[in-house]
Amino acid sequence: MVKRMRLGVFEVAAVQVGGTLSWPHPRSRSIEYTDPTYWVEVAKLLDDAGFDFLFFAGGYGYPTVQGRLHPLSVTGGINFPGIDPSYLIPVLAYETKRLGFVFTSGTGLDHPVQTARTFSTLDHLTGGRIGWNIVTGSSQDTIARLFGHDEMRKHDDRYDQADEYLELALRFWQTAWDDGAVEEDREAVRYADPDKVHEIEYAGEYYRSGGWYATVPSPQRTPVLFQAGTSARGRAYAAHNAECVFVQGTTVAATKANVADIRARAAEEGRDPDSIRIMVGVTVTVGETHEAAVAQRAEFDALQTDEVVNVLYSGNTGIDLLSLDPDRSLEQIVADGKVGQLGQSNIDRFLPKDGSPAPTVRQILDQLKGRGTRGFQVTGSVTEVADELERLMDETDLDGFLLEPIFAPTDLEDFAHWVVPELRRRGRLPEEPSTGTLREQLIGTGPHLSNHFGAALQR
Template sequence: MSITPFVLSAFTMSTVSHGNYGLWRHPADTTSRYTDVRYWVELAKLLEAGGFDALFIADAVGQLDVFGGDASAALARAVQTPVTDPLLAVSAMAAATEHLGFGITVSTTYEHPYLLARKFSTLDHLTDGRIGWNIVTSLLDSAARNIIGRDRQIPHDQRYAMAQEFVEVAFKLWEGSWEPDAVVRDRASGVYTDPDKVHPIAHEGTYFSVPGAHLVEPSPQRTPVLFQAGTSAAGREFAARNAELVFASDPRPDVLRRNIEDVKRRAAACGRSPGSIKFITSVEIVTDSSDSAARVKADELARYHDLDGGLVLLSALSGVDWSQYGVDRPIEQFDTDASRSILAAVDDAGHRQRITLRDYVGGLGGFGGQLFVGSAQTVADDLEAYAERAGVDGFNIAYHITPGSFADVAEFLIPELRRRGRARPTGEPVSLRQRIFGGSSALLPDDHPAAAFRQKRILPI
């Protein structure tokens, strides 16, 4: 069996603390510089030199205000708050790199497809085709209150119905509005764009009305690489129809494999090749020159972990105010419309193992996450074994401290993965789609539903 390189992305957020709370206090951590564009440029250069394929930036457009009934704990402990817009630093990072891709999280619930299509087309131009869109539907009630004036978020399955129409509008704009040769740049005639080759999309749907043409001329990829995260039934169906790279998460690798196989079956039913979708999962890695040195490093990092910070995030994800419960009592089932996949995993793990909140949230690798500690050889062995068991194609590598966590992976682990054929050589600059999937084209494959809009020609403007 041929060995395929893993997809290796660095997982972060434009905030102080993304997932491991309290570690911003570590003397070697620099995440408090997240508002400085030089922080992002330095990080991008480190990741590119170290052999990462992409930088995956999470986002949330609300405050985590379930724990204790308000956002006080989130603010005090820097739990994904404050947070800046992840799109705005991309062009600076792209200007300092040639190979690194960027997967940026943007919600379909609180944006408009006409405007977002312009933003991603712009970034695809400015990055030379190295941009991806992580499509989410959001889950925080605080976002709904502040953006659309609702006390509660839009129901789960309705958010996915909105998301499906949203991406279809975007696909029409990216793939169908401008013909490939619409831009002629004819200095002699004075014609820049042939108006007969630019078409309004005439979209009239349940949630969006977009009659006009796309504002931006075709970019290198036209459609950004389509990332998606979500493991509910609605999320898996959405991924099967639309996603190219699925961020699949579940603390149980066997369940993760079943979810991946389900998405592939659904994709085939939609007329897509299951091989046109890749799957990555989040991991935490502590590595050093030896197993013992890595364990010492992990123990030192764990001393800075903030249990209450983890409970703030769990409260937001589950819709349950965990400040009301002792951290040493077993997790019980609660009925909430918040992140269903997270709550299901918590409930299942609690019934199987009678784990407590402290067990689940505390320390490195919390929330049932995969934590790998050891030398490059040990961690590489573990990653290969996990990929085989779970059926994933790569890993979204979360940090404990920056730049240290990513620098260690670049220094110790990626050279070992390259020796095994599990990390890509640098090669020539290509689009993000080509870096992940190979091939000579930066465009979506023909069996993707968006490709159908390429042949759809509406009356000229």
């Protein structure tokens, strides 16, 4: 029996996704990102095609080069500007039947009780179709300055803080209300049983809270917990906390190693490693023929430049590639204590390992051009695309993919029209899309947490 493929779409409520340049192309409509009717169209397409979820990245950060907003970020729309996607989700949920919605929320800005209430509310409004992508932050220098902080926390310290943040949020979701606490008894004029509503008292290193959580349990209680981080500390966090993990798709060998490491760490935590859904980003360009797909991809590649790459990479890692010696590797600047505290995965991938030489700055620019923060690149006919997606799953033990469109939503329309039926024919996708809460559809369990330390907290 072949392994079922899970499918999501990686998007941003911004000019374009992935830190590349594509919005000027006539195949792209991403500049309509402030129009809810555009997103309704996308969500309905994915809902009907059987995708599991629509994922929104986002945050307050933006690309800077040496502390300054680069003019190309503005003129090119490179990860700047954008809107808060969470406000779109109730609209999209109302217009769809089964599609899940996931959005990014950081652990270093709001208090956990604010985040808990937001996700409880959205889980109610979507009928249990919400997920939380937990991030410790990106563009941390930028955000620290924007919010008036003296300095950003170190990379691993942010994960320590995130552990505590999630623990407190889980206390609100899992322990504040017992099952059956809500009675809604009109005759007795009794909405809930006070003996089944509990005070939360928490005092940690980073957060404190005392009082009652004034939001009733939602269909999932806790949103489906997503996490994206391929650094060693990120993988450890994912193995302990996440139900669905995004790993960075650089090479098949590296992806296979990261997947195996996360599953092994989860087993050490006492979790069933196969219950964790591990996915990777993939940009798919599909055409009726191989030649048609290659020609379409070439139109995208022609829009990319070194400057576009540099703006994105600097915003993610704090490293200005164009200021470095192009013939040397990143080792020339890693000794700087600040470098390596953000965008760790995108630094580690270009440092020497396994005895192989590290790529030069010039090679890094060439490798990232047209790719940005995207994962695997797949271009070809329907058969070629389906073959490659199956190969990636089988060789790495991945559970599925997040499509990262270059020309949105046209790429998604092409995938739904051509590739989805082929994947169904091969048994990788079910004939009829699954239904239920996002956790039931994606994880395959009941609506509430299971195989997770938070499950033991539920009253």
